[in-house]
Amino acid sequence: MADDNSMPSFRAADLVIELSSAPKPKPDVVDFGSVFTDHMLTIEWSVTEGWQAPLIRPFGNLSLHPACSSLHYGIQVFEGLKVYRGDDNQMRLFRPMLNMDRMANSAKRACLPAFDQSELLECIRKLVETDQDWVPHSDTDSLYIRPTFISTEPSLGVKKPARALLYVILCQAGSYFKNQAKAISLWASPKYTRAWKGGTGDCKMGGNYGCSLFAQYEAADYGCQQVLWLYGEDHQITEAGTMNIFLHWINEDGEEELATPPLDGTILPGVTRQSILELTRKWGEFKVSERYLTMSQLCSALKQQRVKEFFGSGTACMICPIGHVVYEGENLHIPCQDKHSQLTSRIAKEITDIQHGRTPSEWTVLV
């Protein structure tokens, strides 16, 4: 049998477009992830025939065999990125090849077939172009892109899928800041583990998120909005909810430092995380580190007033300040500095200016 990864990828040049005859009204952006656009991209793969031509078609339900192994064994990966409309009316993607590459990595870990990442990006660009009227004329709202890759293997055997479907849907995404300008609260507990060495925490696999919900609701019982995921005996700080995490502080050696945990397999390699690291390293104003951080280090830094800011990062919110951490029965208050001197608002402004084309950057890809 042919090694499926040696088969040629689908190509954007083969794209077939079937337009919807019944475009939907575009409601005001209200909620994340509930209002979808008129079209979707689907690309089928099988081990015998390889990749089929990509298809842009009217948005609609999928038809799946009830035994398909994405439903039974969670053989599924996804991505998340946004398209922004600038004041110049131009639509831009933010570092989308990082998402394409991350999806290819996740797919490999899930035993899903390989594809050419730039061909997928070109298909996504065409999909966004098709539904461009859905990209809000707004500085705060955007259109969210959800590439998804599932096994459609129609059998209960736990095995490498012989059939798969890669599809992309688009939905409205309002700004997180509209109703969540306030700092969030986190429940830090070693009771649940999000990811572990040798696991799949560095992949965007559906199973990682479904199994985090239970802890998320327990956090709510402690009056918190998200879980601060800890790892190991020394309670290493790893991620917050589905965000990477950053600590801006005066470290143990008295140096001003922006720190985030290293990519050791337990951390999702966020595009926002990487961008914050690259931006702040370029500023050259303080030490920028990928290093381990433990709860005891955070607690003593708080006691000694060495913490400047603590925040999460991700495409959904971009940057999300953290105000409180509940840990071992204590409610730890995280200081947030004066609004205008905050590192978070400075980073958020620099990245938003790039996304909306106010600052020219090689990080954006035009649609």
Ligand SMILES: *Cc1c(COP(=O)(O)O)cnc(C)c1O
């Ligand atoms: C998607 C995700 C992030 C953020 O990644 P971005 O590429 O910045 O959106 C962080 N942590 C987890 C667990 C995630 O799933």
